[in-house]
Amino acid sequence: MRDVALLGTRLVVGSYLAVHGAQKLFGAFGGPGLDKAGAGFHRIGLRPGKHMAAAAGITELGGGVLTAAGIADPAGPLAIMGAMTVAATTHRAKGPLSARGGFELPLTNLATAATLAAVGPGKFRIGPSLPRPLVLAASVGGGLLAAGLVARMLAAAPGAPATPANPAGQANPAGQANPAGQANPAGQANPAGQAESAGQPGTQAAAP
Numbered sequence: 001m002r003d004v005a006l007l008g009t010r011l012v013v014g015s016y017l018a019v020h021g022a023q024k025l026f027g028a029f030g031g032p033g034l035d036k037a038g039a040g041f042h043r044i045g046l047r048p049g050k051h052m053a054a055a056a057g058i059t060e061l062g063g064g065v066l067t068a069a070g071i072a073d074p075a076g077p078l079a080i081m082g083a084m085t086v087a088a089t090t091h092r093a094k095g096p097l098s099a100r101g102g103f104e105l106p107l108t109n110l111a112t113a114a115t116l117a118a119v120g121p122g123k124f125r126i127g128p129s130l131p132r133p134l135v136l137a138a139s140v141g142g143g144l145l146a147a148g149l150v151a152r153m154l155a156a157a158p159g160a161p162a163t164p165a166n167p168a169g170q171a172n173p174a175g176q177a178n179p180a181g182q183a184n185p186a187g188q189a190n191p192a193g194q195a196e197s198a199g200q201p202g203t204q205a206a207a208p
Helices: 002-026 033-043 049-069 075-090 104-119 132-155
Strands: none
Touching: 002 033, 002 049, 002 075, 002 104, 033 049, 049 075, 049 104, 075 104, 075 132
């Protein structure tokens, strides 16, 4: 029963991650394809975006296939863990629930992959596991790579928000024209070259 449960978990998680990778790389299964995925990666600070999107897609596709097949364990789950660490970080601002665009799904995938890496693939698998030295090297290298990507993303400067226009009826800063029908402070010129008596509201020409 344990081996059957592990097989089912590997097939579900591995297959979905492979699909996500194919969506990024090839636009398969209704995915965005490499150009659009690259633009998204660039926007969140992972640059050059297209290269980063390709790396993420290869990691997800390769990690998913290795996990589902049980080949070279735990290389597949480790690859998924790295990709999902970065993915969870991209959704951090929206909270823990996927209904709000949060990191629920990548965190769930991360926890499942970590469990598979810890307990092994079970007996229903194709091929042997990796030797321990390679597992250690892959774990350290993948962890450092994921940490570097997360640090780069956290350090990326957010885009400057657009400055909204002044609502009607609010005072404008000095040197800017007032909305129609508003009094000009003393000492400021009237629009359209019209003169103003001290303390009298200025008259603006009608907007075209």
